Amino acid sequence: MFALLRAPRKAGSRIASKVTVGLMALALAACEPISLGTVAGGNSGQSIDTSKPIPVALLVPKSGGSGDATVSASLENAARLAIADLNGARIDLRVYDTAGNEAQTTAVTNQAIADGAKIILGPLYGGNANAAGLAAAQKNVNVLAFTNNASLAGGNVFVLGHTFDNTARRLTSYAASQGKRKFVTVAAQNAAGELGRNAIASAAAASGASVVGNVTYSYSQQGVIAAVSQVKSTVDQTGADAVFLTSNTNAALPFFAQLLPERGVDPAVTQYIGLTRWDLPPQTLDLPGLQGGWFTLPDPNRSAEFRNRYQAAYGTGPHPLAGLAYDGIAAIGALAGRGNSSALTAASLTQGAGFQGVEGVFRFRPNGVVERGLAVATIRNKQVVVIDPAPRSFGGFGF
Structure with missing residues (x-):
């Protein structure tokens, strides 16, 4: 469904087409609401x-x-x-x-x-x-x-x-329980990116974690490539132990999954966390940069x-x-x-x-x-593995 990059300098034309598809995929989350007030x-x-x-x-x-x-x-x-x-x-x-x-x-x-x-x-x-x-x-x-x-x-x-809010709460809570409490967010400069970034910030504060850096990028070939270097420098400067990616698999995520490790953001050291499903489409499971990353999915x-x-x-x-x-x-x-x-x-x-x-x-x-109630999953050997099961009730979970 998508072609991986050989090297950053060849990213341009391939990213452009994926960015267009990604805009369509994010349409459900990108509308500006009108206040409905209260009844x-x-x-x-x-x-x-x-x-x-x-x-x-x-x-x-x-x-x-x-x-x-x-x-x-x-x-x-x-x-x-x-x-x-x-x-x-x-x-x-x-x-x-x-x-x-x-x-x-x-x-x-x-x-x-x-x-x-x-x-x-x-x-x-x-x-x-x-x-x-x-x-x-x-x-x-x-x-x-x-x-x-x-x-x-x-x-x-x-x-x-x-919603991003629900996913962010689940993931930040789990990350904090695993000792990952300093996040750098990576989000597109559009409505969906802003919603995702805000959801992570709110959820992090509630879970005892913190957002120590935000990297935003324009929805363009140059924007995605430039963001990779910014993420690397932000991680180094802040000592972040996790990178929170808001993009989905039909947009910039596959490119970040390849380019960030190549730039030196080692997923074995800095935890990759995703605000969207990483198991759809199945080809996503083949991406080396996402092996060991965390994301959520409904009770499988x-x-x-x-x-x-x-x-x-x-x-x-x-x-x-x-x-x-x-x-x-x-x-x-x-x-x-x-x-x-x-x-x-x-x-x-x-x-x-x-x-x-x-x-x-x-x-x-x-x-x-x-x-x-969501499960937290990872990717091991190109297979989805649940590492924290979805709750079966709300006793002791959520709000």
Whole structure:
């Protein structure tokens, strides 16, 4: 999927194409939010009649850009698989096409609510989630969005996607427990990079660690190459014992993984830590510079069970985001199954015990951001190895 560099001086043309792909990959986290404010009384949500099927609107970008039809189908399939698994609750799922744009998202959100939807599941992209939240707030309807942009959460919007904040908390806590407490962050000069850098700084302070240096780079061939020398000098000057990389595998990460060791940032001495998944795509596991690095992933056993069940039901594997739709339905069903008419209010959604999802335990914090139990993994001999398992409950974990 990507070509490795032979030497830094040959990096230019190859990095340019990867940077373009990376910008697309980070789209979920790079939207600027509009403040949604708070709902009167601080407890948004519709009352429901638990003796009847609960109308749930699923918002997906069926007719959006490249790949949107595929991810939309996978999200819908996962939601229906979750509905079939429910005990004690019935869901009337109605699917609406956002086309991946904000204007249509607003229109279909209003249509869904007019059709009787008691809660919105989705949409996918950050700007669309913001649009859905604004429209639904007018009717006191909660939105469980698939975005991973934590800054969009609040009021009636709950973020289901895997967030930088959640990952950073897990990794900084683990790093501190292993004696790694002085971090240098490496982040692109864009919205996603800023979100990642801020998440690491906040999580480090809470875990007893500290960020001793920040290296940012422009999303260009020269920017990535220049950052390598800056990282080396910053590590040397600060005595940092870990480098925190925010880039993903479709962007600059493969180049940092090669160029940093070549420049003298020895991963055997300075721990490499990643804010994104390093096991996707599988080719990433071959990168020498990432061997021994740390990253997070959902409970691999639960994830494998979901993939197998999805494959058996639909004849193909799920999209990596499909589990978000399953989890949304699982949370709605678990709450409604108790026979409580206030099951879909903010107070119920933010219950401390959380929910069991297909990728492990999760819960919504009071600010609307999801907290997920994650495993810490490393790469050994080009294989993923879990070095700290995902928690099975929130007892003694998280907030």
